[in-house]
Amino acid sequence: FEVCTASDARALMDMHEFLRKRGMPAGTKPARQLSGGDEALWQRLVQHREVEERNNEIHAQHMAGRAVTFGDTIQLRQVKSQMTLGVDIGQAPRMEPLCKRVLLLSQPEAPMTFRILPRYKYLVEGNTACY
Numbered sequence: 001f002e003v004c005t006a007s008d009a010r011a012l013m014d015m016h017e018f019l020r021k022r023g024m025p026a027g028t029k030p031a032r033q034l035s036g037g038d039e040a041l042w043q044r045l046v047q048h049r050e051v052e053e054r055n056n057e058i059h060a061q062h063m064a065g066r067a068v069t070f071g072d073t074i075q076l077r078q079v080k081s082q083m084t085l086g087v088d089i090g091q092a093p094r095m096e097p098l099c100k101r102v103l104l105l106s107q108p109e110a111p112m113t114f115r116i117l118p119r120y121k122y123l124v125e126g127n128t129a130c131y
Helices: 010-021 036-063
Strands: 002-005 073-077 084-088 101-105 128-130
Touching: 002 036, 010 036
Parallel strands: none
Antiparallel strands: 002 073, 073 084, 084 101
């Protein structure tokens, strides 16, 4: 896996929420015609998503090659498939409720991020976790 900076996905989650509230399946475009106000809102959400994707790319380029420090929020991406690592919280077994199912996600609905925390007291946020 490669360590990537955590991308922002507020616009993506807003788009999914917009579709869910109108009883439409999640996707990139509404299945049926929208009313005037909803169409304008959908166009703003699409524009916001495009701006967010550009900002995520710029941030990823800026952070490339930088050491990972404690306190960083990261994503893990499999190099070969370019899929991100995620956790399915709905698949917990009865005997071990803290165990979760790990998945590779091609396009997650909401990005799965991990925060690197220090384990021992002499390590603090801001210290280098790996090079």
